[in-house]
Amino acid sequence: MCGCEYNHHSRVEVFDREREDGQTVIKTPGSNVVRLSKFNPSPRRHAIRIRMECEDGHYWFLNIIQHKGYTILVPDFDVMQD
Numbered sequence: 200m201c202g203c204e205y206n207h208h209s210r211v212e213v214f215d216r217e218r219e220d221g222q223t224v225i226k227t228p229g230s231n232v233v234r235l236s237k238f239n240p241s242p243r244r245h246a247i248r249i250r251m252e253c254e255d256g257h258y259w260f261l262n263i264i265q266h267k268g269y270t271i272l273v274p275d276f277d278v279m280q281d
């Protein structure tokens with residue numbers, strides 16, 4: 200992580216599938232738009248991705264992933280901008 204203590208959540212995306220390994224659609228709370236997606240933080244099931252922004256201008260994602268019956272919280276810093 201960038202080291203900044205002050206992080207805020209912003210956009211939330213829900214990666215939904217009709218069934219395991221099915222086509223992913225992205226739903227955004229507060230919007231009626233549903234987008235098809237090849238990307239999903241969960242390789243086979245559902246996920247929720249929360250964009251986090253620090254007060255120094257960096258951002259990263261907190262992914263909540265369904266995997267084989269488990270729910271896993273995974274920070275994603277690969278997108279972090281300096």
Ligand SMILES: [Zn+2]
Nearest residue numbers: 201203253257
């Ligand atoms: Zn930061």
